[in-house]
Amino acid sequence: MSITAKKPRPKKCRVESCRASFVPKASFQTWCSPDCGVVIARAKQEKQRKSFAQRERREIKVRKEKLKKRGDHMREAQQAFNAYIRARDQIAGHLCISSGKPLDWSGNAVDAGHYRSVGSAPHLRFDERNCHAQSKQDNRFLSGNAVDYRIGLTARIGLEAVEALEADQSVRKYTIDDLKAIKAEYRAKTRELKKGHAA
Numbered sequence: 250m251s252i253t254a255k256k257p258r259p260k261k262c263r264v265e266s267c268r269a270s271f272v273p274k275a276s277f278q279t280w281c282s283p284d285c286g287v288v289i290a291r292a293k294q295e296k297q298r299k300s301f302a303q304r305e306r307r308e309i310k311v312r313k314e315k316l317k318k319r320g321d322h323m324r325e326a327q328q329a330f331n332a333y334i335r336a337r338d339q340i341a342g343h344l345c346i347s348s349g350k351p352l353d354w355s356g357n358a359v360d361a362g363h364y365r366s367v368g369s370a371p372h373l374r375f376d377e378r379n380c381h382a383q384s385k386q387d388n389r390f391l392s393g394n395a396v397d398y399r400i401g402l403t404a405r406i407g408l409e410a411v412e413a414l415e416a417d418q419s420v421r422k423y424t425i426d427d428l429k430a431i432k433a434e435y436r437a438k439t440r441e442l443k444k445g446h447a448a
């Protein structure tokens with residue numbers, strides 16, 4: 250008995266709806282006919298597409314997470330900066346930058362209002378010339394009351410500085426480390442200010 254011409258054993262087609270018995274021409278062949286071969290190739294492609302989409306979704310999630318973290322740092326830095334602005338103007342005894350009315354420091358009625366808004370001029374979000382104690386009324390309900398803000402700001406820092414702010418189109422990029430440093434800097438400045446005032 251010879252074992253030289255080992256005949257390939259018949260297999261069952263891998264395609265679920267077919268399951269026909271066939272004799273493979275090569276060991277990797279799992280389909281009975283070209284038509285079933287196409288079905289299997291398509292299924293494989295679809296599987297790859299799904300796993301790619303899944304990986305992509307995962308990567309987007311990771312990116313979003315990173316973005317969120319940066320946003321958290323941005324928010325914390327802004328809070329520290331704004332707290333400094335309020336402390337600075339409270340200690341100086343300033344009136345509302347736009348309405349010119351006395352500010353009520355007893356509750357939660359004073360904002361640190363940006364002349365050029367954080368939304369339209371994010372590069373000036375940490376610029377001390379651009380941010381002043383302002384009544385919540387003006388900041389939130391009168392959209393910053395820009396016309397009166399400019400008048401108040403001109404009286405406070407001078408026309409030259411106001412015009413410099415208005416012309417400032419510089420681009421500033423903040424890394425997470427930058428934001429951490431800004432937060433630390435303004436917390437220290439606020440502490441210093443309050444200490445000096447209490448003494």
Ligand SMILES: [Zn+2]
Nearest residue numbers: 262267281285
């Ligand atoms: Zn088949």
